Amino acid sequence: MFYSPVRTNAAEVAQSEKLHLFRFVEDPEQVKIDIYETHGGYKAWKKALTSMKPAEIIDEIKKSGLRGRGGAGFPAGMKWSFIPKDSPKPRYLICNADESEPGTCKDRVLMERDPHAVIEGMAIAAFAIGCHRMFIYIRGEFNHSIDRMQAAVKEAYEKGHLGKNVYGSGYDLDMVVHSGGGAYICGEETALLNSLEGERGMSRIRPPFPAIEGLYACPTIVNNVETLASVPHVINHGADWYKTLGTEKSPGSKIFSLSGHVKQPGNYEVELGFNLKKLIYDPAYGGGIRGDKKVKGVIPGGSSTPFLTADMLDVSLDYESLAEAGSMLGSGAVIVFHEDTCIVWVILKLIHFYRHESCGKCTPCREGTGWLEQIIRRIEQGKGKPGDVELIEDVCGNILGRTICPLGDAAVMPIQSAIKNWRDEWQYHIDNKKCLVKTGFEFK
Amino acid sequence: MILNDNSKARIRERVGLYPRHKSAILPALTIAYHQVGHLNDEVYKEIAKIIKVPYVEVAEAATFYTMFPKEPVGKYLIQVCHNISCALLGADSLVEYLEQKLDIKKGETTKDNLFTLVTVECLGSCATAPMMQINQDYYENLTREKVDRILEELRVKG
Ligand SMILES: Cc1cc2nc3c(=O)[nH]c(=O)nc-3n(C[C@H](O)[C@H](O)[C@H](O)COP(=O)(O)O)c2cc1C
Ligand code: SF4
Numbered sequence: 028m029f030y031s032p033v034r035t036n037a038a039e040v041a042q043s044e045k046l047h048l049f050r051f052v053e054d055p056e057q058v059k060i061d062i063y064e065t066h067g068g069y070k071a072w073k074k075a076l077t078s079m080k081p082a083e084i085i086d087e088i089k090k091s092g093l094r095g096r097g098g099a100g101f102p103a104g105m106k107w108s109f110i111p112k113d114s115p116k117p118r119y120l121i122c123n124a125d126e127s128e129p130g131t132c133k134d135r136v137l138m139e140r141d142p143h144a145v146i147e148g149m150a151i152a153a154f155a156i157g158c159h160r161m162f163i164y165i166r167g168e169f170n171h172s173i174d175r176m177q178a179a180v181k182e183a184y185e186k187g188h189l190g191k192n193v194y195g196s197g198y199d200l201d202m203v204v205h206s207g208g209g210a211y212i213c214g215e216e217t218a219l220l221n222s223l224e225g226e227r228g229m230s231r232i233r234p235p236f237p238a239i240e241g242l243y244a245c246p247t248i249v250n251n252v253e254t255l256a257s258v259p260h261v262i263n264h265g266a267d268w269y270k271t272l273g274t275e276k277s278p279g280s281k282i283f284s285l286s287g288h289v290k291q292p293g294n295y296e297v298e299l300g301f302n303l304k305k306l307i308y309d310p311a312y313g314g315g316i317r318g319d320k321k322v323k324g325v326i327p328g329g330s331s332t333p334f335l336t337a338d339m340l341d342v343s344l345d346y347e348s349l350a351e352a353g354s355m356l357g358s359g360a361v362i363v364f365h366e367d368t369c370i371v372w373v374i375l376k377l378i379h380f381y382r383h384e385s386c387g388k389c390t391p392c393r394e395g396t397g398w399l400e401q402i403i404r405r406i407e408q409g410k411g412k413p414g415d416v417e418l419i420e421d422v423c424g425n426i427l428g429r430t431i432c433p434l435g436d437a438a439v440m441p442i443q444s445a446i447k448n449w450r451d452e453w454q455y456h457i458d459n460k461k462c463l464v465k466t467g468f469e470f471k
Numbered sequence: 472m473i474l475n476d477n478s479k480a481r482i483r484e485r486v487g488l489y490p491r492h493k494s495a496i497l498p499a500l501t502i503a504y505h506q507v508g509h510l511n512d513e514v515y516k517e518i519a520k521i522i523k524v525p526y527v528e529v530a531e532a533a534t535f536y537t538m539f540p541k542e543p544v545g546k547y548l549i550q551v552c553h554n555i556s557c558a559l560l561g562a563d564s565l566v567e568y569l570e571q572k573l574d575i576k577k578g579e580t581t582k583d584n585l586f587t588l589v590t591v592e593c594l595g596s597c598a599t600a601p602m603m604q605i606n607q608d609y610y611e612n613l614t615r616e617k618v619d620r621i622l623e624e625l626r627v628k629g
């Protein structure tokens with residue numbers, strides 16, 4: 028019925044008074060603009076454009092406490108307020124749909140099953156910052172998302188939600204669906220800007236920040252798909268309503284992509300502050316671990332975030348609690364692995380990825396990720412040498428905090444965390460030239 | 472001329488959407504890739520002409536993105552995600568299974584030029600692992616049975 032068979036908790040969301048992002052994602056008709064409108068769609072955009080001032084919109088989003096869902100968790104309203112008020116240059120809004128942090132597969136569902144929600148959120152954000160041409164940068168492999176978004180944009184023009192003089196307000200707004208090159212680094216906002224300009228997708232040195240000098244050196248806001256899809260709900264129901272969801276410091280709801288060794292992987296919208304153990308074990312979500320094995324570790328926020336060990340599962344999924352637990356909420360991609368998983372093997376998968384995706388602009392990341400992959404590969408293959416763990420730590424120390432963009436840190440943090448939590452297992456692998464637990468996952 | 476009229480028209484259409492022509496490079500490469508199946512110098516030159524940017528700028532951008540094969544590949548390019556979420560559910564054994572079924576190694580093309588098998592990084596389909604992309608399409612929640620069926624269908628289609 029749907030292009031992607033991914034599991035969601037739409038039924039539960041539809042029952043809830045408050046959850047909203049996934050309310051209609053199991054309705055195959057939702058992609059059609061008439062149905063979207065019947066479900067209350069484009070009301071928020073009309074309200075924002077015809078009855079609110081840009082500053083009022085920004086204030087409302089600020090007050091709602093909505094934070095960026097792309098990884099860094101930066102407050103959305105505050106980011107929008109950094110756009111210079113007096114600049115004569117055009118302003119741009121870019122929706123970041125590069126979705127390539129391993130474990131993350133939530134933006135795709137929104138684009139494929141509720142594309143108008145993304146357009147509506149973008150339109151409101153664009154108006155708030157004074158942008159007349161907005162872009163969505165979708166990773167090139169997401170052909171179906173690209174088609175869906177393009178079809179939805181066409182409908183939105185036909186119905187007068189986009190184009191010249193929207194709703195007779197005198198405001199013109201155009202939207203471009205841009206297909207990217209499938210590179211992880213192009214999700215990093217400054218690399219995305221270069222990529223969208225037709226350059227190689229390499230990160231830029233900050234400052235200047237994109238809000239001051241972004242696309243074509245003009246003031247630019249980059250926001251994640253989920254962040255923008257949340258915006259219409261804040262405008263419709265108000266910041267005070269939004270804050271009744273989630274926790275005091277992490278308001279709202281969030282989609283968690285649950286993957287790995289759970290019985291029911293899927294995308295689940297829950298309030299921030301939801302219990303991780305419940306997400307993994309409750310029959311409405313993950314349903315427990317395959318083969319009823321024990322959890323060994325969890326990556327809570329996408330492959331760049333430090334591990335949680337089995338004794339730490341009773342944690343709230345919100346920005347503060349995960350930081351306290353020594354990790355991060357990141358993109359909300361919860362990757363679970365059980366007791367039969369060799370930690371060196373996990374890390375080899377990850378470092379291979381970061382080495383491949385490093386844009387090569389700065390030496391510590393370009394060279395460091397290469398060395399790390401070599402050392403970790405030899406340990407994994409049973410050819411590790413005494414002192415290799417210390418060598419890895421040393422290389423990590425020379426990358427962390429010394430790179431132009433956060434990809435370098437992202438590569439290092441899971442490794443440091445894996446050594447800290449499972450040091451004995453690394454040592455066993457080197458001393459005995461084999462895994463402590465045999466990893467050999469068969470597909471069915 | 473490699474690019475057909477349809478591709479050229481679609482590329483021209485893209486150019487008009489951006490404040491600067493150069494932004495159309497990546498969408499143009501994608502259009503060309505979908506038509507040709509891979510990219511090469513000839514394609515870069517044709518794109519450069521349509522977009523009106525120097526050839527070297529197109530080549531420079533294209534070579535950054537590993538999503539585009541730079542050599543001819545089989546009619547069906549099978550890209551298996553081998554990243555963590557897929558690997559936890561058997562992506563490595565999926566690759567082995569495909570190697571057996573197609574009688575090639577990863578990175579190779581079958582003798583009849585029908586299939587090329589490669590591994591790629593996370594494709595944003597982690598909760599429906601293991602998965603693979605064949606040309607423009609995703610195949611998710613893979614099992615041996617499903618893989619057999621997919622390959623059979625493609626073989627019949629030729
Ligand atoms: C290596 C790297 C990859 C990233 N990939 C993505 C991505 O795919 N999607 C995304 O929204 N943000 C990604 N980000 C974060 C963006 O740089 C940026 O913070 C985000 O798009 C801002 O949107 P938000 O404030 O709404 O979260 C990435 C960051 C880094 C360092
Ligand atoms: S940290 Fe890595 S990805 Fe980021 S700019 Fe440096 S080399 Fe490029």
Ligand code: FES
Binds near residue numbers: 554594597600
């Ligand atoms: S890890 Fe395979 S699609 Fe994300």
